[in-house]
Amino acid sequence: MRVLKLGLVQGVFGGILGWLFGFALVIGSRLLLGLPAQWNPNLTGLAAYEPAVVVAGIFFVVGFMIGVGAVSDWLKWARGIDTPFNHGARIPGTSELARYFNVDYSHKVIGIQYAITGVLLLGVGGTLAMIFRLQLAQPELNFVPPDVFNTMISAHGMIMIGGILLGVGGMSNYLVPLMIGANDMAFPRLNAFAYWINVPGALLLCVAMVIGGWNTGWTGYPPLSAQAPLGVQYFFLGVFFIGLSSILGSLNIIVTTMTMRSPGMSLFRMPVFVWSAFATAIIQLTATQFIGLSFLMVLVQRILGMGFFDPGGPVWSEVDKWAGGGNPILFQHMFWFYSHPAVYLFVLPGLGIISELLPVFARKPLFGYKWIAMSSMAIALVGFLVWAHHMFVSGMSNYLRVPFMMSTLLVAVPTGVKFFSWLGTLWGGRIEFKTPMLFALGAISVFLIGGLTGPPLGTVATDLNLTDTYYVVGHFHATMFGGFIFPFLAALYYWFPKATGRMYNERLGQLHFWLMTPAFWVMSLGQIFVGMHGMRRRIATYEVGLDIGTAQMMVTIAGFVIFISVLIMMFNLFVLARRGQRAGANPWRSRGLEWQVPSPMPEMTYPATPVVVGEPYDYGKPGSIYVQFAPAAPALHTGASITGGD
Amino acid sequence: MTAVAESYQVQTRRNRMGFWLFFLSESFLFGGLLVARYYLWGNTRPSMEDTVIGPLHISYQVIPLMITAVLLLSSFFMNRAEVAIANDDRKTFSRSILLTVLMGLIFLLGVLIFEWGWKTVDGQIVLGRHISPTDGVFGAVLYGMTGMHALHVVSGLVLLMLVWNLGRKGHFSPEKHWGVEATAIYWHYVDLVWVFFYPAIYLIGVGVHAAGH
Amino acid sequence: MDQGTHRRSYRRHFIIVSILVAIVAVISIVGLWAVPEFPSASTQAITVNWLFDLHLAVIGFLFALVMVFMLYILFVFRRRAGEEGDGDHFEGNTKLEIIWTVIPLIVVLSFGVIGAVTLRDVTAAQENEMTVNVTAFSFGWQFDYPEQGVEKATTLKLPVGRPVHFKLKSLDQDVIHSFYVAEFRVKQDLVPGVPTELRVTPNVEGAYRVRCNELCGTGHTNMLADVTVVSQADFDAWVAEQKAAVSPERLAAMGQELHASQGCIACHNVTGEPGGVGPTWKGLYGSERQFADGTSGVADEEYLRTSILASQERLVAGYAAVMPQNYADVLSDQQVAALIEYIKTLK
Numbered sequence A: 001m002r003v004l005k006l007g008l009v010q011g012v013f014g015g016i017l018g019w020l021f022g023f024a025l026v027i028g029s030r031l032l033l034g035l036p037a038q039w040n041p042n043l044t045g046l047a048a049y050e051p052a053v054v055v056a057g058i059f060f061v062v063g064f065m066i067g068v069g070a071v072s073d074w075l076k077w078a079r080g081i082d083t084p085f086n087h088g089a090r091i092p093g094t095s096e097l098a099r100y101f102n103v104d105y106s107h108k109v110i111g112i113q114y115a116i117t118g119v120l121l122l123g124v125g126g127t128l129a130m131i132f133r134l135q136l137a138q139p140e141l142n143f144v145p146p147d148v149f150n151t152m153i154s155a156h157g158m159i160m161i162g163g164i165l166l167g168v169g170g171m172s173n174y175l176v177p178l179m180i181g182a183n184d185m186a187f188p189r190l191n192a193f194a195y196w197i198n199v200p201g202a203l204l205l206c207v208a209m210v211i212g213g214w215n216t217g218w219t220g221y222p223p224l225s226a227q228a229p230l231g232v233q234y235f236f237l238g239v240f241f242i243g244l245s246s247i248l249g250s251l252n253i254i255v256t257t258m259t260m261r262s263p264g265m266s267l268f269r270m271p272v273f274v275w276s277a278f279a280t281a282i283i284q285l286t287a288t289q290f291i292g293l294s295f296l297m298v299l300v301q302r303i304l305g306m307g308f309f310d311p312g313g314p315v316w317s318e319v320d321k322w323a324g325g326g327n328p329i330l331f332q333h334m335f336w337f338y339s340h341p342a343v344y345l346f347v348l349p350g351l352g353i354i355s356e357l358l359p360v361f362a363r364k365p366l367f368g369y370k371w372i373a374m375s376s377m378a379i380a381l382v383g384f385l386v387w388a389h390h391m392f393v394s395g396m397s398n399y400l401r402v403p404f405m406m407s408t409l410l411v412a413v414p415t416g417v418k419f420f421s422w423l424g425t426l427w428g429g430r431i432e433f434k435t436p437m438l439f440a441l442g443a444i445s446v447f448l449i450g451g452l453t454g455p456p457l458g459t460v461a462t463d464l465n466l467t468d469t470y471y472v473v474g475h476f477h478a479t480m481f482g483g484f485i486f487p488f489l490a491a492l493y494y495w496f497p498k499a500t501g502r503m504y505n506e507r508l509g510q511l512h513f514w515l516m517t518p519a520f521w522v523m524s525l526g527q528i529f530v531g532m533h534g535m536r537r538r539i540a541t542y543e544v545g546l547d548i549g550t551a552q553m554m555v556t557i558a559g560f561v562i563f564i565s566v567l568i569m570m571f572n573l574f575v576l577a578r579r580g581q582r583a584g585a586n587p588w589r590s591r592g593l594e595w596q597v598p599s600p601m602p603e604m605t606y607p608a609t610p611v612v613v614g615e616p617y618d619y620g621k622p623g624s625i626y627v628q629f630a631p632a633a634p635a636l637h638t639g640a641s642i643t644g645g646d
Numbered sequence B: 001m002t003a004v005a006e007s008y009q010v011q012t013r014r015n016r017m018g019f020w021l022f023f024l025s026e027s028f029l030f031g032g033l034l035v036a037r038y039y040l041w042g043n044t045r046p047s048m049e050d051t052v053i054g055p056l057h058i059s060y061q062v063i064p065l066m067i068t069a070v071l072l073l074s075s076f077f078m079n080r081a082e083v084a085i086a087n088d089d090r091k092t093f094s095r096s097i098l099l100t101v102l103m104g105l106i107f108l109l110g111v112l113i114f115e116w117g118w119k120t121v122d123g124q125i126v127l128g129r130h131i132s133p134t135d136g137v138f139g140a141v142l143y144g145m146t147g148m149h150a151l152h153v154v155s156g157l158v159l160l161m162l163v164w165n166l167g168r169k170g171h172f173s174p175e176k177h178w179g180v181e182a183t184a185i186y187w188h189y190v191d192l193v194w195v196f197f198y199p200a201i202y203l204i205g206v207g208v209h210a211a212g213h
Numbered sequence C: 001m002d003q004g005t006h007r008r009s010y011r012r013h014f015i016i017v018s019i020l021v022a023i024v025a026v027i028s029i030v031g032l033w034a035v036p037e038f039p040s041a042s043t044q045a046i047t048v049n050w051l052f053d054l055h056l057a058v059i060g061f062l063f064a065l066v067m068v069f070m071l072y073i074l075f076v077f078r079r080r081a082g083e084e085g086d087g088d089h090f091e092g093n094t095k096l097e098i099i100w101t102v103i104p105l106i107v108v109l110s111f112g113v114i115g116a117v118t119l120r121d122v123t124a125a126q127e128n129e130m131t132v133n134v135t136a137f138s139f140g141w142q143f144d145y146p147e148q149g150v151e152k153a154t155t156l157k158l159p160v161g162r163p164v165h166f167k168l169k170s171l172d173q174d175v176i177h178s179f180y181v182a183e184f185r186v187k188q189d190l191v192p193g194v195p196t197e198l199r200v201t202p203n204v205e206g207a208y209r210v211r212c213n214e215l216c217g218t219g220h221t222n223m224l225a226d227v228t229v230v231s232q233a234d235f236d237a238w239v240a241e242q243k244a245a246v247s248p249e250r251l252a253a254m255g256q257e258l259h260a261s262q263g264c265i266a267c268h269n270v271t272g273e274p275g276g277v278g279p280t281w282k283g284l285y286g287s288e289r290q291f292a293d294g295t296s297g298v299a300d301e302e303y304l305r306t307s308i309l310a311s312q313e314r315l316v317a318g319y320a321a322v323m324p325q326n327y328a329d330v331l332s333d334q335q336v337a338a339l340i341e342y343i344k345t346l347k
């Protein structure tokens, strides 16, 4: 059976073995210590064995990673065995397709693995949304029971965000090396590891739904999460491992950008997407630790009784109140210290894509390149100082409200610079409306709604009204669609011919756009409207008396239209394009490095070293060249083995 | 199949940068624990019972101070090991690594046996001679901080043993010993973290006695 | 086209688009203001609405600015059939960049100042405040009026025009809830272990609802309490009624109301439908109960009392131990009695 040889399949096997091992380990040691196998006699089913289930979950990931082969090389190094670094199919004779189901070190394969896994996750999350949107279509529908509903919205939120993180990983892993003229990332093995650890992470998230679910939303606030059903533990673990992937992946991006640029590519000659990927990586590298830590703290509070967030914990003498019990608000600070910067990491790559595509399709230089590049850094850095705007009503110290309001509003400034510079880019162009361009323009319009609905949330007085209503839901769907989903789709269409050598069907692409964009407007404006008419977040149903049934129905219908339009895209890219027209090396007449080599690209993208001699976006300037290829390929250190490489 | 491999120097330069970024990231993890400590303990800290072993009466402050000193000293030997391998002095290398491991183990056991401690309750062995993880925020934060640090010490020890083993098999050379260098930086880093943790747990704030202990 | 004609046509386009932006901006601001507003009923709401309208004006303008500009450009500078060449070459304009950095900066800084002032208005203490202690628990609300001596009321009555100082708390073993009356426009979380507060001056008589606004579990959706803002005289009458002894006949009716207001309804139905989180109450009284530990017993009054106050002492077979354990802190003796009376009536 060839299928059984695939890394993915072996990984799942390894994972299951690991799970059983971990489970047996805890139960075994409990029995050895003379404790009953059941952890909590009041509970039934798996929940009675919670610590064992948690440890099993961790070993599931370990088993998966060993099974899939993501750590094989490192284990060899530990024993002093050299492993030559190879590009290309690992097992000679297997098909090209099989590479995507195995550990592969090529950043192009890894980028596509990331992107496809991301799309799959978006599909799962979207499907969940379709189910609970049915319940919300009319008031007082009850076919989804409250606990299932809570699990569904929580899973929708987290799985979608996981999908975004993978999508971002896909774009930066695929594009950054291409754009800076490198043949791979700085640490290809680490890159593969960082991708693969997402897979068991995502599986844990999905399993969490069936082992009891969890009812905390994607934010997982204790004390609720400390009392939630068992599923919350796999939610924590799943996020933890996806977060680990973020950290390792971003480290790789930073080193790659800093050390592997082509000769002549100074920082301000990098394509602007690289700047945004770099800013994103800084956020991912640092802030991610906080969500991991905060979830870990709730995890151990549940199984070891460590009362970080348990205000009812034993009280110590001679101390004020806080030294006795834990404080739930600490969790919110730690959670948002990651999760706010995280929302900017969702959008920065997307905004980078917009800035990348506009010049190509307007045939004009990017207006204010340095300003756009620097605004990404500004958004990333100011983004670290605004987290408590999610906590205006949380009960945190009141004096914190005003400074956080100020910092929050400040983010509008660098974001505005981007918007206005985009307009400057378009002005005076020869604008061509191909599908990728449409999605880039749609992204601007959608992100504008999302962005502009931000400041009313940022000023405290209005937030006291709006927080935790559907207004917020409308705000963040618009920012995330405009900042991530639309640009991601634009990127899929734009680089599709480069990656596959085939052209997608332009008509269907346009249809996708014209279905999705108006539907999205209806969806998010509808959400904002119902939010201002008394619709709270995260409720399974609402009263007839609120009189928002019509708007809710429109939101639901719009959601379905979006869903169908994405199906059209899948059909276009995965079915039709197999027989699509051959795309030349540079169908968009782009100046980018990667467009100067054939499509699909050779295994080593740049056999000859590209030398950067000009500006990246000098469209419309006769005779301007961005890149030249060194006449003779420099001798590669072929066959040289490296121990302790990455 | 094409092979790409950069020269050892180039790759090592990248490795170094990657490693420092990794530490930057880890600083946020440990920083988060410090934040939790200051948020939850404020200007207090748990003051624990003294250890009595037979006629010996040891203040609870003594053992943490001793093991901290041992850990700091171990960094010196780690450094000596790195210098040794750079000079191709395998004997000193081996010996210094083993000394580092020994001191790391002393530190680890110091935490496990004296700081965490074990006692018997109703015939069952449970964690926490002075204070247990379930003792409110004092227990939670104390075990959280020392536990996360201990996890790093353990992985450092594993790395040290691997490097020692490879060195024994003749794997490193004065020019190529990134493995040793990485382990050394890692070990120093874990040490450095403790330099921040030790005062946060044992020195800063007013010592408070546990009720009912 | 040479540079000169370009400049001129640029200037013309710029003038046209500026006029269009102005027109659309006015339309969208007026349009946004015309969207029907949710009713409001407190003096705080006036400030909040005012600030929100100000935001809407800025939003309407910026939306018109970016969208009209963009659509105009897309139309005017679109590639016409057969055109091959590139666009005009210019790489940026530092003066412009500075302008569109500084102006928004001024706007957001002003909003920061306005935001701080409105925040002070909305949260400032008032004279002659009436204190109401609010307790939230999974999944219900209780209101104590220390000044009037009314305890554990399950609906919120407020005299119109009198500033209210809510002192909010959630029980130590409970989770976070949030106190929100949409018509009052302000809300505040109730956090176990962290007392919080909120100030509202209701200014329109009417019936509203407290809706729990922070996800708190199974019963979050239905964690509601009725709010009525009434005249001072009606309020005084209500206080007197609350303090009068309750006749035994009214107990069952009170119990029925508690079933909904205290969140029992989240897990217990009274229709006999199977499949709820907890057992149905229909036919419960006097029936034979099977417990998880294998024993059994009859559901008499004493059993019901234990079940409510300490349900995990005898777990009904087939159900998980998820019923909140803090009703002893929450419910008064009278309320427990009322619930038992009510269950008795459910034959």
Ligand code: HEA
Pocket: A219, A343, A344, A346, A347, A389, A390, A408, A409, A411, A412, A413, A415, A416, A417, A419, A448, A450, A451, A452, A454, A455, A457, A458, A459, A463, A466, A467, A468, A472, A475, A476, A479, A480, A483, C058, C062, C066, C103, C104, C105, C107, C108
């Ligand atoms: C991609 C994600 C993304 C992005 C980019 C943003 C961008 C912004 N967000 Fe949003 N936000 C979320 C995702 C995002 N948000 C999510 C997921 C939540 C909910 C989390 C949860 O609870 O589940 C949330 C919640 C949220 C809250 C908390 C609401 C609450 O729960 O009470 C607040 C409060 O301040 C806020 C504010 C802002 C602001 C001010 C911006 C700004 O960055 C916007 C800046 C952009 C513009 C303003 C438009 C363009 C600018 C101009 C045209 C220039 C001129 C403008 C002016 C002068 C105003 N957001």
Ligand code: HEA
Pocket: A119, A120, A122, A123, A124, A125, A126, A127, A129, A130, A133, A153, A154, A156, A157, A158, A160, A161, A164, A216, A217, A218, A219, A473, A477, A480, A481, A485, A527, A536, A537, A538, A539, A555, A559, A560, A562, A563, A564, A566, A567, A570
């Ligand atoms: C990227 C992020 C993202 C995306 C794309 C979406 C997409 C959608 N969301 Fe989501 N949403 C969130 C992130 C996102 N959401 C978050 C973070 C929350 C907060 C959760 C919380 O409160 O904790 C939330 C909450 C949320 C709520 C509020 C729930 C509540 O508070 O009770 C609602 C309600 O209307 C909603 C609706 C929708 C709808 C109708 C879509 C539609 O646009 C969906 C359309 C469908 C798709 C985009 C998928 C299409 C894919 C395919 C068709 C491929 C199928 C193929 C395969 C399976 C391979 N979402």
Ligand code: CUA
Pocket: C137, C138, C139, C176, C177, C178, C212, C213, C214, C215, C216, C217, C219, C220, C221, C223
């Ligand atoms: Cu209480 Cu939601």
Ligand SMILES: [Cu+2]
Pocket: A339, A340, A343, A386, A387, A389, A390
């Ligand atoms: Cu935020």
